[in-house]
Amino acid sequence: MSDPVLALSGITKAYNHGLPNEVTVLRGIDLSVARGEVVALVAPSGAGKSTLLHIAGLLDTPDAGTVAIDGADMTGKRDAARTAVRRQDVGFIYQFHHLLPEFSALENIVLPQLANGVSPKAATARAMDLLTQVGVDARAAHRPAALSGGEQQRVAFCRALANGPKLLLADEPTGNLDPATSETVFAALMELVRSTGLSALIATHNLELAARMDRQIRLEQGALTAP
Numbered sequence: 001m002s003d004p005v006l007a008l009s010g011i012t013k014a015y016n017h018g019l020p021n022e023v024t025v026l027r028g029i030d031l032s033v034a035r036g037e038v039v040a041l042v043a044p045s046g047a048g049k050s051t052l053l054h055i056a057g058l059l060d061t062p063d064a065g066t067v068a069i070d071g072a073d074m075t076g077k078r079d080a081a082r083t084a085v086r087r088q089d090v091g092f093i094y095q096f097h098h099l100l101p102e103f104s105a106l107e108n109i110v111l112p113q114l115a116n117g118v119s120p121k122a123a124t125a126r127a128m129d130l131l132t133q134v135g136v137d138a139r140a141a142h143r144p145a146a147l148s149g150g151e152q153q154r155v156a157f158c159r160a161l162a163n164g165p166k167l168l169l170a171d172e173p174t175g176n177l178d179p180a181t182s183e184t185v186f187a188a189l190m191e192l193v194r195s196t197g198l199s200a201l202i203a204t205h206n207l208e209l210a211a212r213m214d215r216q217i218r219l220e221q222g223a224l225t226a227p
């Protein structure tokens with residue numbers, strides 16, 4: 001069997017070490033996401049979900065434990081190596097789109113590819129293809145401010161997938177949208193993920209959306225439980 005795309009083992013994390021306000025956020029997390037698997041991470045606010053996603057995506061380091069991306073153990077790796085894996089293999093989606101306001105939808109998807117050494121022509125073709133998949137191709141030339149909330153989020157999905165990551169990490173990807181928009185935007189995300197065979201860890205408060213993923217895990221008081 002191939003390695004899991006994400007393997008977390010014995011992850012612990014505390015903030016404010018040694019201070020009176022020390023807070024232990026993660027207490028020994030073990031989690032694997034298999035190739036092509038979409039896992040829902042359900043957690044009450046403050047449970048440590050963002051901390052867990054940041055550690056999984058190599059944006060933060062655990063106090064103890066290991067993070068392996070597609071079989072590569074990143075423990076103790078230098079920043080340059082972590083950044084390279086993060087750029088190439090991990091896509092992030094947040095509750096807010098975080099698109100660059102002065103660039104068009106298309107350019108927002110092209111730029112990360114150029115930073116990764118893709119030619120402008122190939123990057124543009126891929127960006128248009130992704131925008132077409134999520135139904136926002138007609139809005140390619142618009143800046144984010146001229147797009148609806150649902151469209152902005154769809155563009156953010158395309159940007160996260162621009163460099164063909166192996167792992168998608170999403171923190172409440174539809175949490176900022178009204179229920180009807182959330183539904184269609186989530187469907188677009190799932191279609192995109194399934195069509196590329198991506199592995200994903202998607203945090204959501206929405207139990208209906210969680211139920212449509214392959215598996216649910218619950219983060220409570222720093223530990224994972226099955227619901």
Ligand code: ADP
Nearest residue numbers: 015016025043044045046047048049050051052
């Ligand atoms: P969630 O995403 O589940 O809402 P977070 O991972 O953002 O939770 O935070 C979990 C806990 O850790 C919270 O109690 C939060 O206040 C605390 N925390 C998060 N980041 C920091 C930090 N940089 N310094 C101190 N405490 C933090």
